[in-house]
Amino acid sequence: xxxxxxxxTLQHDPEKCTGCxxxxxxxxxxxxxxxxxxxxxxxxDVCMECGACARxxxxxxxxxxxxxxxxxxxxxxxxxxxEPTCG
Amino acid sequence: MAKTCCSGSGASVRRIKKSGCCGDAERTxxxxxxxxxxxxxxxxxxxxxxxxxxxxxxxAKWVTGRIATPVGDVPQVVTKLTFSDILGSWKxxxxxxxxxxxxxxxxxxxxxxxxxxxxxxxxxYKMTFDRLREQLDGLNLWIVVLDTDGVNVWCAxxxxxxxxxxxxxxxxxxxxxxxxTHRTVILPQLGAVGxxxxxxxxxxxxxxxxxxxxxxxxxxxxxxxxxxxxxxxTVRFTIGDRAVLTPMELVGVSAPLLxxxxxxxILNAVGFGHYGRADFCGITGAVLTGAVITxxxxxxxxxxxxxxxxxxxxxxxxxGFLFLNGLxxxxxxxxxxxxxxFLLLPSLSGFLTMNFTGSSTYTSLSGVDREMKIAVPVMxxxxxxxxxxxxxxxxxxxxxxxxx
Numbered sequence: 001x002x003x004x005x006x007x008x009t010l011q012h013d014p015e016k017c018t019g020c021x022x023x024x025x026x027x028x029x030x031x032x033x034x035x036x037x038x039x040x041x042x043x044x045d046v047c048m049e050c051g052a053c054a055r056x057x058x059x060x061x062x063x064x065x066x067x068x069x070x071x072x073x074x075x076x077x078x079x080x081x082x083e084p085t086c087g
Numbered sequence: 088m089a090k091t092c093c094s095g096s097g098a099s100v101r102r103i104k105k106s107g108c109c110g111d112a113e114r115t116x117x118x119x120x121x122x123x124x125x126x127x128x129x130x131x132x133x134x135x136x137x138x139x140x141x142x143x144x145x146x147a148k149w150v151t152g153r154i155a156t157p158v159g160d161v162p163q164v165v166t167k168l169t170f171s172d173i174l175g176s177w178k179x180x181x182x183x184x185x186x187x188x189x190x191x192x193x194x195x196x197x198x199x200x201x202x203x204x205x206x207x208x209x210x211x212y213k214m215t216f217d218r219l220r221e222q223l224d225g226l227n228l229w230i231v232v233l234d235t236d237g238v239n240v241w242c243a244x245x246x247x248x249x250x251x252x253x254x255x256x257x258x259x260x261x262x263x264x265x266x267x268t269h270r271t272v273i274l275p276q277l278g279a280v281g282x283x284x285x286x287x288x289x290x291x292x293x294x295x296x297x298x299x300x301x302x303x304x305x306x307x308x309x310x311x312x313x314x315x316x317x318x319x320x321t322v323r324f325t326i327g328d329r330a331v332l333t334p335m336e337l338v339g340v341s342a343p344l345l346x347x348x349x350x351x352x353i354l355n356a357v358g359f360g361h362y363g364r365a366d367f368c369g370i371t372g373a374v375l376t377g378a379v380i381t382x383x384x385x386x387x388x389x390x391x392x393x394x395x396x397x398x399x400x401x402x403x404x405x406x407g408f409l410f411l412n413g414l415x416x417x418x419x420x421x422x423x424x425x426x427x428x429f430l431l432l433p434s435l436s437g438f439l440t441m442n443f444t445g446s447s448t449y450t451s452l453s454g455v456d457r458e459m460k461i462a463v464p465v466m467x468x469x470x471x472x473x474x475x476x477x478x479x480x481x482x483x484x485x486x487x488x489x490x491x
Contacts, residue, residue, distance in 0.1 A: 028276065028300065048450060049453060050245070055281070056279055056283060067452030071444045073445060074456065
């Protein structure tokens with residue numbers, strides 16, 4: 001199932017990428033694809049900004065603003081003034 | 088819907104480890120026995136070295152024996168779930184006791200593992216632990232249970248408790264390096280959100296391999312030389328996945344709903360309001376549409392935004408509800424209230440489905456932000472307009488005696 005288009009903050013730097021494949025292993029929505037001896041972003045609109053790829057890239061080739069895709073959390077953060085969080 | 092999310096202590100910072108004898112990884116054997124003497128307890132030789140927690144780990148109903156290791160005994164767990172386990176999971180789905188449904192962290196054995204057996208890592212939410220062990224029948228392996236404050240893998244990883252720090256701490260604390268000769272730990276793929284594999288390797292010498300998303304694929308994964316297929320690594324959100332989450336949505340909305348009905352009841356009691364069965368039906372129907380029906384039907388409803396899907400079905404409900412109550416001729420509660428419900432019911436339904444984003448497996452924060460920027464003002468003003476119309480209708484009836 002797909003959510004909104006052209007919103008996610010996912011960025012991949014081909015200069016820093018070594019093609020280690022960790023992002024391929026961890027992504028729950030298979031956003032990344034092999035391309036030659038490196039990795040590229042395939043379908044960026046299925047990304048849910050969980051941050052697993054960025055956290056497991058030893059070369060810091062991936063940036064994403066990770067956060068909870070939860071309307072209730074965003075509503076709560078409006079009142080607490082903090083980042084949206086689970087519970 | 089505040090507590091539909093996972094939550095342990097409520098603090099966004101990781102809990103400080105309890106001080107004292109139990110829980111301190113740097114402790115010597117001599118210190119352990121001194122501690123135990125001070126507490127008048129008989130020292131229990133076990134792999135984690137902690138006495139009070141050790142008793143809890145060995146006494147659990149689902150522990151069936153002990154496996155001896157160079158660092159002490161390890162509890163051996165049952166792989167068949169009992170009625171009590173199944174009932175426990177069912178209760179969690181209805182939000183009964185789910186905040187305190189834990190397994191003691193530490194190392195456990197399935198079957199008769201030895202120094203070459205694989206090591207799986209999991210969270211200490213008992214439902215997680217049950218979902219895992221019921222898939223391990225016939226295998227021989229070790230399970231390292233992390234202290235995630237009783238929260239499941241995905242949520243804990245998001246919060247950081249199923250995290251690099253805890254993985255490193257727990258591997259050290261259970262003396263894993265002295266129990267197995269290999270240097271590999273298998274983590275659930277969804278734990279990757281909180282764990283930097285390369286950091287764990289740097290600090291513990293253990294190589295992290297991410298296993299499958301679903302526990303039911305673990306056997307095939309292990310048999311296949313730790314290779315996962317694309318499907319095993321993909322998170323889905325099937326109708327079954329969605330359906331089991333709807334009781335929580337109902338539980339979350341039940342308190343505000345009862346308060347709302349209470350307000351209507353009071354308005355009736357003071358003679359200002361005239362709310363009856365039809366009104367209660369309309370509102371309840373919108374709640375069910377938004378919290379249960381739309382989530383279950385999610386993939387078949389047009390639109391990407393959850394609020395749109397909920398609003399669409401809410402609109403269908405509103406129209407159907409009005410037809411059931413007199414439309415196309417005069418509705419039983421009047422035109423003003425009919426207009427009010429035409430605005431209110433889709434808004435209510437849309438709002439409830441929008442809150443299902445937190446339970447979904449594919450919405451991004453950026454996406455929900457964008458959805459809300461449009462949906463929240465629309466629903467707010469529609470609902471506010473509806474309340475205004477309801478009040479005006481009540482006032483006209485009160486002062487003029489007619490239903491408009």
